[in-house]
Amino acid sequence: MNKDQLLNYVQNFVSLTDDEAMELCSSFKEVKVKKRQFIVQPNFTDRYRNFVVKGAFRAYAISDEGQEHTLQFAIENWWVSDFNSYIYQHPATLFIVALEDSVILQLEYEKEQELKASNHKFETFFRIMAEKGLAFEHRRILFNLIHSAEARYENFLLNFPNFVQRVPQYALASYLGMSTEFLSRIRNKKT
Amino acid sequence: MNKDQLLNYVQNFVSLTDDEAMELCSSFKEVKVKKRQFIVQPNFTDRYRNFVVKGAFRAYAISDEGQEHTLQFAIENWWVSDFNSYIYQHPATLFIVALEDSVILQLEYEKEQELKASNHKFETFFRIMAEKGLAFEHRRILFNLIHSAEARYENFLLNFPNFVQRVPQYALASYLGMSTEFLSRIRNKKT
Numbered sequence: 001m002n003k004d005q006l007l008n009y010v011q012n013f014v015s016l017t018d019d020e021a022m023e024l025c026s027s028f029k030e031v032k033v034k035k036r037q038f039i040v041q042p043n044f045t046d047r048y049r050n051f052v053v054k055g056a057f058r059a060y061a062i063s064d065e066g067q068e069h070t071l072q073f074a075i076e077n078w079w080v081s082d083f084n085s086y087i088y089q090h091p092a093t094l095f096i097v098a099l100e101d102s103v104i105l106q107l108e109y110e111k112e113q114e115l116k117a118s119n120h121k122f123e124t125f126f127r128i129m130a131e132k133g134l135a136f137e138h139r140r141i142l143f144n145l146i147h148s149a150e151a152r153y154e155n156f157l158l159n160f161p162n163f164v165q166r167v168p169q170y171a172l173a174s175y176l177g178m179s180t181e182f183l184s185r186i187r188n189k190k191t
Numbered sequence: 192m193n194k195d196q197l198l199n200y201v202q203n204f205v206s207l208t209d210d211e212a213m214e215l216c217s218s219f220k221e222v223k224v225k226k227r228q229f230i231v232q233p234n235f236t237d238r239y240r241n242f243v244v245k246g247a248f249r250a251y252a253i254s255d256e257g258q259e260h261t262l263q264f265a266i267e268n269w270w271v272s273d274f275n276s277y278i279y280q281h282p283a284t285l286f287i288v289a290l291e292d293s294v295i296l297q298l299e300y301e302k303e304q305e306l307k308a309s310n311h312k313f314e315t316f317f318r319i320m321a322e323k324g325l326a327f328e329h330r331r332i333l334f335n336l337i338h339s340a341e342a343r344y345e346n347f348l349l350n351f352p353n354f355v356q357r358v359p360q361y362a363l364a365s366y367l368g369m370s371t372e373f374l375s376r377i378r379n380k381k382t
Contacts, residue, residue, distance in 0.1 A: 123311060138262060146254045
């Protein structure tokens with residue numbers, strides 16, 4: 001069932017034959033993750049590309065001063081991994097934790113390489129994923145450089161209304177690059 | 192000659208036959224760009240992926256308040272474009288300007304699509320470019336979230352020693368997310 005969700009997602013970008021769809025699906029492994037469970041931790045190499053079927057995740061780092069900084073959130077139909085660790089297969093710097101009881105589909109690094117090498121369409125799919133990701137991060141960096149904390153919060157509300165109720169306030173504040181107190185002030189002003 | 196430089200770069204990532212190398216090279220067009228000339232401007236769609244053979248470029252946006260914010264620098268063997276504009280073929284939001292007299296190799300959007308569709312290796316190459324770009328931006332976002340302005344400047348010096356002498360101080364300050372005065376204070380402290 002859950003693999004249909006992955007397949008629907010993938011077929012938005014490349015059109016697969018039944019055999020290809022079967023090959024892709026059989027390459028992923030379904031894993032249940034409990035709330036507060038970690039799927040990536042610093043110093044361990046991230047072995048998987050993770051597709052979120054159900055639930056929510058947060059990827060963050062901890063600074064030398066002990067502060068948490070959120071790089072990414074992921075809910076249904078998003079991918080989440082420590083991307084530097086995954087593509088270069090070196091130790092992770094991020095923690096990735098489930099914010100809710102979740103279900104993910106995991107693709108192992110070597111399996112992904114086989115898929116890409118054996119079939120042009122799979123290569124195309126992962127190229128599109130990386131390009132969309134890069135374009136997204138460019139928009140994000142630029143938006144953060146240009147706009148005030150208040151505008152960053154408004155923009156997040158506008159683009160990711162589904163996330164706001166599901167992520168803790170301190171995590172959202174650290175994603176937006178502001179203190180929890182400041183985010184709380186902005187939220188109170190709006191109500 | 193300049194196409195050899197591109198080819199050397201590409202062959203770091205995929206190994207091409209002579210015919211494929213020729214096909215790739217003939218898809219790029221060499222363009223000379225004068226210092227202060229723009230290759231991308233807001234509201235015009237960015238039609239090209241640009242490989243820098245010689246020279247230096249800066250990609251930046253201007254906020255509503257008239258302030259410049261630098262998203263990217265590029266020197267020899269880097270790529271530069273308004274990536275959101277290029278991959279989605281919609282109007283650009285960035286200015287991209289030559290900081291020196293420069294030479295670039297331009298690949299037109301439609302030509303790139305043909306290359307990728309016709310040959311798995313070209314698809315692989317552009318997938319790797321996007322993945323490296325995405326991994327780079329993740330490192331950058333995380334570094335900026337976690338570290339002080341001073342550490343951001345040190346890190347830039349360490350990773351991009353070749354850029355520092357070639358980009359104006361106000362542009363570097365806006366790339367690092369600080370005022371020119373602040374960057375100047377950090378630099379003076381170091382000497």
